Amino acid sequence: MNSTIDNIDKGQENVTFEKGESLSLLAWYRFKKNKLAVASSVFIGLLILVAIFADWVAPSHYAAEDFMSSYLKPGKDFLLGTDFLGRDLLSRIIYGARVSLSVAVIGTLTSFIVGVSYGIVSGYFGGKIDNLMMRIVDILYAVPTILFVILIMVYFRAGKSEEFTGFKALMYNLDASMGGMLFIFIGIGLTAWLPLARITRGETLAVKEREYIEAAVSQGIGRRRILFKRILPNIMGPLIIYASVEIPTMILYEAFLSFIGLGVNPPTPSWGGMIAEGIQGIRSYPHLILFPSLAMTLTVLASNFIGDGLRDALDPKLKD
């Protein structure tokens, strides 16, 4: 972490090394200077608020149909127009933000937890365990994640909650009450962890040979404590950077799944699903596709700016 110390701006040098969280404070100073990243954070923050309070913000419910006013162009009554069932497009986009953002957060978290625990165990224990665990990762790497997600999602989506009892029924009911999001989380969590596992393993391998780990071992500190208290905090930086850069990928995953019809359950709106629905009428009703596309692009753009900003802030070495 010496490089971080070298890179501090002069004025902040005396403020920073008194408390434990000084490094993150430093990162915060750097992040604040990045205007695009800050503006993007504000945008995403607003979007999160809108998503949480969708019930109050949205002009109508996402599934409220009105056949008399289907396929309306954007206008006074319906700001962004209506779709083929006469549902208000703006409301559907607002509720769609819920899906996108939840997947962004929970998908990233699950893949982070799975990947980091897998990688740290593999890297720390080394030898045969490491070999086997990494061979499994190599094999799974051979097939693009998206294909595994498709298979897993079909597996989930083919079942109906009535057919099951016990745990499975509980999961299916939970999924249904979340509009189909639960299985998207699981599907992404099961597949998107591979790169993180590799990175974590590499970092663990590098760190575990350091003197302070040797010191901890010689003090008789237990394995678990060494893993979580000595190694994990020291490799967290690059892992967080990677995870934050991957957030847009999660959003795109969900959009892709909903686009091919394996994502959220209708009528729950998802931007990807709305684009897929809009394709049929692109000639006559381009607005049906334009607005969800715009929402998706802006969100991904903002998360890219935030991810890049976080990366530059947490690891200034990487910034050219």
Place this chain on the structure above:
Amino acid sequence: MGNFLIRRFFNGILSLLVVALIIFVLLRAIPGGPFDTEKAVQPEVLKNLEAYYGLDKPAWKQFLIYIANAVRGDLGVSYSQLGYSVMDLIKDKLPVSVELGFYAMLLAFVMGIPLGVLAAYYHNTVIDYVSSFLAILGRSIPNMALAPLLIIIFGLTLRWLPVARWSTPDSKILPTIALGLAIAAAITRLTRASMLQVIRDDYIRTARARGLSEKRVIFKYALRNALLPVLSYSGPLIAAVLTGSLVIETIFAIPGIGRYFVISITNRDYPVVMGVYLVYGAFIIVMNIIVDILYAWADPRIRLTK
């Protein structure tokens, strides 16, 4: 080198086998079978159908038979399209997808490398900012949003280009852009970053000190080394192109193999699923090996040992 190739080859085969096994198990675990219809099929008929396709045998035997046939190039026949063998299907559809992917990659390299070099050469100037902004924009527009946008602008409003299909050369322009732009953005970023690193190296300073022309320094000395990381990233990029083509093929109604990834599963058309996924996996594995070889060839410091 030979040793490395042999090992990679066998690793690839092992990967494919495991992938085949996972798909096989998952497919059988999915509720519903290939002969489910709206009306219940008579049990005798179902039995005959299953016997005909070998589905009455124990699962492990089915798997072994499949692998044994696959080795001989026989991937079975489609359940849903009578008389259509999986090999025929792949021969029909794969070339279209590969062509689309090839054009997209071509566009990505032709656009991405010059933009990246320019950005690095004019580091921290307007050119750099514009190119970096374009790169992040390209990375942020999902292809499922870009494709309809292109159709609306160039197909429906300006009426310059066809909105769908894959036939005349001009019909291939929009899908190529829709698929290739994000990849171009990724390559711009990579090229820029690695150029910036290389330009600071001592041998570049030496080259300049020797009075070589700036053009020569950049293209003959810097670019060659800067392209190495770009090359090593092109394996994953090829995978991204192929999955992206699934969306693009749907939107532009292109008769590629992309849509079979989903249709075949929902139809429980086991042989098609296995065939399509295995060919895909094999393609990715082979491309990765080729990228590794190219990499070692381009950078003599790297020995193919791992």
